[in-house]
Amino acid sequence: MEIRPMRSWIHHSRGEVLRQAGVGRQDLVGIYEDMITRQGFEGRDAYLYRRNEPVKFKRIEGSAAYLDLDGKLLEPTDLAFADGGQLKLFYNPDVSIWVSRRSENMTYTARNADGDELYFVHEGTGVFYTEFGPIPYEPGDYVLLPKGVSYRIRPAGPVNYFLIVESAEEIGFADIGPIGRRAPFDPALLYVPSPELDELGDGRNETGEWPVRLKYDGQYSTVFYDFDPIDAVGWKGDLFPFKINIRDFRPITSDRIHLQPTAHSIFATRSYIVGNLLPRPIEAAPGVEPVPAYHRNVDMDEFVFVHGGTALGLEAPAASLSFLPRGLHHGLPEEIMEQIRKTVKPGDYIDMEFIFVDTARPLLATQEALASKRQQHYLKGKK
Numbered sequence: 061m062e063i064r065p066m067r068s069w070i071h072h073s074r075g076e077v078l079r080q081a082g083v084g085r086q087d088l089v090g091i092y093e094d095m096i097t098r099q100g101f102e103g104r105d106a107y108l109y110r111r112n113e114p115v116k117f118k119r120i121e122g123s124a125a126y127l128d129l130d131g132k133l134l135e136p137t138d139l140a141f142a143d144g145g146q147l148k149l150f151y152n153p154d155v156s157i158w159v160s161r162r163s164e165n166m167t168y169t170a171r172n173a174d175g176d177e178l179y180f181v182h183e184g185t186g187v188f189y190t191e192f193g194p195i196p197y198e199p200g201d202y203v204l205l206p207k208g209v210s211y212r213i214r215p216a217g218p219v220n221y222f223l224i225v226e227s228a229e230e231i232g233f234a235d236i237g238p239i240g241r242r243a244p245f246d247p248a249l250l251y252v253p254s255p256e257l258d259e260l261g262d263g264r265n266e267t268g269e270w271p272v273r274l275k276y277d278g279q280y281s282t283v284f285y286d287f288d289p290i291d292a293v294g295w296k297g298d299l300f301p302f303k304i305n306i307r308d309f310r311p312i313t314s315d316r317i318h319l320q321p322t323a324h325s326i327f328a329t330r331s332y333i334v335g336n337l338l339p340r341p342i343e344a345a346p347g348v349e350p351v352p353a354y355h356r357n358v359d360m361d362e363f364v365f366v367h368g369g370t371a372l373g374l375e376a377p378a379a380s381l382s383f384l385p386r387g388l389h390h391g392l393p394e395e396i397m398e399q400i401r402k403t404v405k406p407g408d409y410i411d412m413e414f415i416f417v418d419t420a421r422p423l424l425a426t427q428e429a430l431a432s433k434r435q436q437h438y439l440k441g442k443k
């Protein structure tokens with residue numbers, strides 16, 4: 061048995077600071093709490109108490125800037141065409157983020173040899189028809205398709221919206237510490253498919269062949285069959301697709317201290333984490349606020365997708381996508397915090413359903429992502 065190493069107790073305080081970081085922040089007069097953290101929020105950190113809000117910079121020149129995308133403007137080719145595909149938005153050598161808005165059954169079978177694909181279902185219902193068996197989908201599902209697994213998506217209706225995380229490294233579940241094996245979700249709730257072949261006849265092109273669109277090193281090749289390549293009548297092993305819904309994730313919370321977003325991680329590799337900020341009670345203890353301090357998460361870039369709900373009572377348009385580069389301060393400006401303090405009270409149940417991806421290597425945006433950029437972040441438009 062391996063015991064986790066103890067955390068360092070070697071911390072210093074200099075000058076004016078809060079006695080307990082993160083507690084009593086709203087009582088500071090003309091001083092703003094700000095943190096700089098390594099390894100996400102798990103490494104060495106420091107809190108700085110500043111005279112100005114660090115997010116109030118006047119302008120940025122250069123590429124390290126926030127991006128806020130209106131996901132409703134994105135038009136992957138699978139929105140209009142059954143033989144279309146998903147749209148790449150952000151990428152680095154470890155992970156890429158895509159959107160699919162597939163409106164019809166696929167006329168090909170997909171197989172990704174570049175990495176695992178983690179689909180998050182934002183809108184729509186239907187079935188992932190995989191060679192391990194069908195996986196029905198609904199909003200809030202994460203559907204994990206391991207690298208190389210063949211599948212076809214069969215939407216039940218024309219309106220579907222998927223956020224896709226493609227991972228070069230195998231995706232596993234995040235380890236968020238000694239909280240027991242059934243928290244924050246019971247692994248027995250994974251939906252694992254059984255073979256159930258049907259004769260729906262989808263997955264064929266105009267000439268009646270069954271093409272398999274193979275993604276290899278970022279390029280697409282097509283392998284043609286005279287039979288449906290999804291034809292397995294059985295499988296056994298420890299490699300398989302599965303799904304789990306966000307309703308089965310029970311957030312870890314504390315009444316007396318706001319936990320960092322990493323406490324809400326669900327999937328991880330060595331190079332990024334995927335997490336979800338989900339409905340939960342707001343911290344009720346005096347002096348505790350329901351958001352992190354201003355921060356620079358300097359070893360990671362942060363990406364956020366709005367699935368549903370509000371940002372602590374403030375409107376957050378569904379399918380918004382935000383990118384927050386490392387090194388640049390972010391956090392809610394004081395005027396927005398004032399609105400939140402009026403809107404939500406300690407102990408209220410917040411309704412946010414946000415999905416986040418924090419990456420160790422810098423994420424680059426594609427031209428298609430930049431083309432759907434909002435001029436003003438959705439929260440900053442609120443007064």
Ligand SMILES: [Fe+2]
Pocket residue numbers: 355357362384390
């Ligand atoms: Fe952040």
